[in-house]
Amino acid sequence: DAGVTQSPTHLIKTRGQQVTLRCSPKSGHDTVSWYQQALGQGPQFIFQYYEEEERQRGNFPDRFSGHQFPNYSSELNVNALLLGDSALYLCASSLDAGTGLYEQYFGPGTRLTVT
Amino acid sequence: RKEVEQDPGPFNVPEGATVAFNCTYSNSASQSFFWYRQDCRKEPKLLMSVYSSGNEDGRFTAQLNRASQYISLLIRDSKLSDSATYLCVVSGGSYIPTFGRGTSLIVHP
Numbered sequence: 001d002a003g004v005t006q007s008p009t010h011l012i013k014t015r016g017q018q019v020t021l022r023c024s025p026k027s028g029h030d031t032v033s034w035y036q037q038a039l040g041q042g043p044q045f046i047f048q049y050y051e052e053e054e055r056q057r058g059n060f061p062d063r064f065s066g067h068q069f070p071n072y073s074s075e076l077n078v079n080a081l082l083l084g085d086s087a088l089y090l091c092a093s094s095l096d097a098g099t100g101l102y103e104q105y106f107g108p109g110t111r112l113t114v115t
Numbered sequence: 116r117k118e119v120e121q122d123p124g125p126f127n128v129p130e131g132a133t134v135a136f137n138c139t140y141s142n143s144a145s146q147s148f149f150w151y152r153q154d155c156r157k158e159p160k161l162l163m164s165v166y167s168s169g170n171e172d173g174r175f176t177a178q179l180n181r182a183s184q185y186i187s188l189l190i191r192d193s194k195l196s197d198s199a200t201y202l203c204v205v206s207g208g209s210y211i212p213t214f215g216r217g218t219s220l221i222v223h224p
Contacts, residue, residue, distance in 0.1 A: 045214075
């Protein structure tokens with residue numbers, strides 16, 4: 001049973017550039033959430049995709065956008081990168097139970113460094 | 116007040132000790148509660164869900180106190196391998212999960 005996979009594992013970008021991160025959910029899961037985790041902090045919710053639509057969004061600017069494909073995989077795009085975007089980006093998948101109660105499983109993350 | 120608060124620690128305990136962490140939340144409408152563990156530079160891994168009646172999984176016990184708005188995690192007979200950061204997650208009906216910053220546990224011989 002394949003777990004959540006993410007690519008790439010590491011990425012170095014320059015300020016102002018754009019980046020795309022990818023995620024494949026755990027087999028059988030239909031919901032994908034993206035998080036940003038700075039060093040020493042808990043993961044911060046960016047947004048969640050379900051049925052190819054952004055269902056909820058955290059407190060992140062429009063530079064952060066995403067997409068979910070029919071096979072439930074997802075992309076996170078960040079435009080106009082800032083130094084402060086350097087972080088571990090985590091993807092989590094879950095099965096939508098329709099009640100708000102769900103257990104999420106995380107991928108290994110993409111470590112983004114902006115110079 | 117932050118939405119979800121945890122004492123960052125570290126909690127430094129000997130093997131075999133019992134240790135407990137609390138996590139307070141501010142949104143009284145919160146419905147879902149979880150504990151995750153995160154090893155250094157790794158992804159969070161689901162430890163257990165927290166049910167209203169409390170639940171136990173081996174050496175781990177999770178409890179929810181809605182009146183005082185906190186959840187707790189109790190670890191009995193600590194092992195060296197329990198050393199990690201423990202993250203609580205609280206989610207309301209809006210599907211937005213909020214993580215605490217985590218509590219660091221160090222179990223020493």
